[in-house]
Amino acid sequence: MELRDPANLVSSRARTYWATQYGVLGVILLAAATAGSSVGRLTGEWRWLAFLAVALVLVVGVGVIPIWRYRVHRWEVTSTAIYTKRGWIVQELRIAPLSRVQTVDTERGPIAQLFKLSTVTVTTASAKGEMKIEGLDRETADRVVQELTAATATGADDAT
Amino acid sequence: MNDRDPRTEAGVDGEPALGAEVMAEVAQDFPADEQWRRLSPRMLLVHPVREVIRFLPVLIGLLIAGSAGGGQNWWSLIGTGVAVALGLLRWFTTTYRFNQAQVQLRRGLLNKTTISAPMDRIRSVDVTATILHRALGLAEVKIGTGAGESELKLDGLSAPHAAALREDLLHRRGAGAPTSDPGPAADGAAAPVGDGTAEGVSLVKNRASQDELIYALDPAWIRYAPFSPAGLIAALAIFAVGGQIIRDSGLNVENNAQVQSTWSSLEGLGVALAVIVGIVVLLLVMVILSVGGYVLSFWGFRLAHNEAGGSFHTSRGLLTTRATSLEKRRLRGVELHEAVPLRWARGATLRAITTGVKDEGRGMSSTLAPSSPRDVVCRTADLVLGTPGALATPLQSHGAAATQRRYTRALGTCAVPAVALIALAFMVGRAWIGALAVLPLLLGIALGRSRANALGHAITARFLVARSGAITRRTSVVERDGAVAVGIRASFFQRRAGVATVQLATAAGRQRYDVLDVPSHAAVDLAEQILPGYVAQFRE
Structure with missing residues (x-):
């Protein structure tokens, strides 16, 4: 016998809220990566890796985490x-x-x-x-x- | 702030003789007095000595190095002077007082802080006397309240005053409460506060005769000291301090001719012999240090139960003595520790699960029995809990999935050094190094087996009993009444294996006690047993 889920979901606006949180984080990281490559600290494959990581944070943080979390948090x-x-x-x-x-x-x-x-x-x-x-x-x-x-x-x- | 009463201070402090007379006087002083008082003036001697000891390595270094030592060491000397002055200043600016409702400590010169401990929040009282304190007939009193609050420390009361205070703080309220109540009473607010001075005196006198001894350390049990991990930690700490002293004293080890010659003669003996000698020396040092640590902290360990006061008292120590009182109603259970070398020697240690004890360092304040024979420790646990056989309860095993997880996790950890060894064998081209990889894997299997055998839990009328661990095996006996929340936690891998960890959150001890990898279908039942009447409503 398992426990049922708690009755209530959190507010539907929470999805946008979490997405915004990760969006802000992504923008900050993007700015840091851009600054790093324009100053010349980030070069070669490191540069592409950095931008790939930022892209991953944005896609997962904005696209996946909020939806998943909204379904789980009850x-x-x-x-x-x-x-x-x-x-x-x-x-x-x-x-x-x-x-x-x-x-x-x-x-x-x-x-x-x-x-x-x-x-x-x-x-x-x-x-x-x-x-x-x-x-x-x-x-x-x-x-x-x-x-x-x-x-x-x-x-x-x-x-x- | 300067309105302290010199008469009471002298009356308590001036005569260090122990006895009913002093106790009675303290008890009379204690209740109604609202005066701010200073700590014992003998602390004025303690502060300078303490600071000098702390800077001793530097001072020795100064003596050895003389003027050649360089200028920066003189700053340490000035620092010592400043520290002494600050210590003296602290005595003048620290005052404390009691009344019916609370204990207050006020300190600081410019930034005055007042710490208050309400009487009904006092959970434990700890009286510590270092050798310096003892030489001067002083003791430090620490008053523990609920979790998270800052500790109230009265460093430097006369020893009889400290002892009387410890008795009084815990017992005045407990005296009126029902004494045979095995479970937790209602919240502290309902506990009565003793009033008249006459009552206080008679209580002090009665208590001494009512102490029932539960555990007394047999000197023969020192044989368990080398097996105890506490000794090992103490040994490492002493090593670290020793290294610090050598460095601070300005002795240059690398350039020292004597050290150099010893080293070169060792090299001549051959590597194998040097390694063996090194291991033997290390073992010997560890044994000596752990026995020393055990004797220093646990010599004369006694655990007594005071029925009237509703509290447990422990006292211990060879040079620094320490006496702790724990309120019985706050005791939520005990924890049996059987770490690996100690378990092989059929020994164990016992700790209290209680609120209000700050587990600083190695959690010594909550120790109910240091390393001793396992059956003695179990008997102690029975007497402390008041319910026989809690530690002997047959435990329910967690099934095949949990067992398999023990093996995979242990082997997974041990696979890392095994793979590293095989990689090394390929790199240097020696097959025998690769063959060594079998050793960590065998260790992993042994570890997994030990963990799987240990894992289990049981529910008794009062307690949740949970055991886990191979190297640091712990059996927790936690009162179910003490649970403030229950959790069911499952990682992705746990869900796939069909198990979950059931967590009991409580205000006492480690705050959370986990029952690892319970089969999913049993997890909810266990949660319901921990918090009866609250979980069932959320079932499907």
């Missing part, structure tokens, strides 16, 4: 527990009782703000028991945080 909050799924090569399912949740944080990077997305991080008393939901739209993130905060306020035993 989450669910029930009345008793939180359940997340992450990772594509190494898949990781995590379940934590709401009573053991210690803090709930939201985080918005500059690119995430552009797409009105948030990352919700749920921490437990264990340094290795953190759960992250990346790419939630802002309204959902606020709702989740509110729900979790309300649920954790009533629970007393954090098992430290």
Whole structure:
């Protein structure tokens, strides 16, 4: 008997968000490679290898990773527990009782703000028991945080 | 900040005699006192000596080299002076105080920092006395709170004061709690705080008689020291320090005539003999150093259980003595270590899985039993856990796929040196070098077999028992009540083999305990057993 997937996908805008992230990284790498070859530091086959690597980052980062990640990253909050799924090569399912949740944080990077997305991080008393939901739209993130905060306020035993 | 009460300071500190009288006085002082106090003035002697010892290699170098040594060494001398002055200044600017709710430490001259430890957050208290401290009748008290917070360190209280403080900090709250409760009680906030001074005194007196000895180191067990990896690490550390001293003292090894002549006479003996001599010397040095390290850190090791206070106490050390108190409710299990040479000698070590202990260095603070006979260690574990036989639980094997993965992974790692040897054989054209490639492969098979045999887990009424590893074999017994989250993790290769790693996240010990390569169909059941009532809702 296996576990089913968590009920919710993250926001569909997350795909564009992740693609933009890798796009920005690719552009920076491209600029570095161009600068390197114009100054004369990158010559011969190294030059082509560098541009090939940049192209690979752009194609995989913009074309493959966001779609794959969107299919894999799922989450669910029930009345008793939180359940997340992450990772594509190494898949990781995590379940934590709401009573053991210690803090709930939201985080918005500059690119995430552009797409009105948030990352919700749920921490437990264990340094290795953190759960992250990346790419939630802002309204959902606020709702989740509110729900979790309300649920954790009533629970007393954090098992430290 | 200067409003400390000189009377209390003198009363506690002036008379180093141990005894009920001092204890009682400390206990009386302790609860209601809200004064900021300084650490023992005898620390003013410790700081200069400590700094001088730290710069000792340089000072010796200065003496040996004399004026020819060059100018830069004088800077070290000036540095020593500055360090001494800073140490003295630290005493004047460091103050601490207690009240019913918390312990506070304030330090710094310009940038004042105050560290507070709420009483109900105190998980462990550690009293350390180096030989320097002991000569002056002092001790350092470290107060451990929850994970991630900065440690509160009171370096330099008089020894009786430190001992009384350790008793008091852990026991005042524990005294009112139910003592026979095997599981974790409700959160610390509910624990009562002792009030009257009279109660404090009587508790101090009662406690001493209630300590029940669980483990005491038999001097004959020093025979396990050479097999213990801790000794090896200590030996390497001493080597590194020794090399540093030789370098700092300005002794030039390469140009030293004596070193040169020894080396050339060794060369005359022939390479084979030199290698054998080298190995024998290295082994001897390792044995001597590891025995020395074991004796220094674990001499007189005692583990006692205090029923009334709900805590465990360990004390140990030959020159530097160290006493640690662990709160029983925070103990989430134990970990049995059987690293390879020690396992061959039928020995083992035991560590506590607990919150609030900073595992600095080699995790010595959580040691419950140093290298000792395995059955003694298992008996100790039973007494600590209060449930007999947890370590003897028959473990469930993880099946063929997990076994196969142990072999492929071990052989995969050992294939690298094997391939390198074969390549080398082709390059230099000597077949016998290629034949040596069999050795790493045989080692790989042995390693894989050992790992496959060790792998297993079990669920008992209270614990998750998980064992894995060949060279550093570990058996973790973790209380399921302590789980704060459960994870199921599977890499691409694990998914293909139909296995997954089940992870128990907890606030104690290493924070996460893995059950490696459980068959996929059993992984969810195991997760459900770790967190009963939370996982089933997500099943298909």
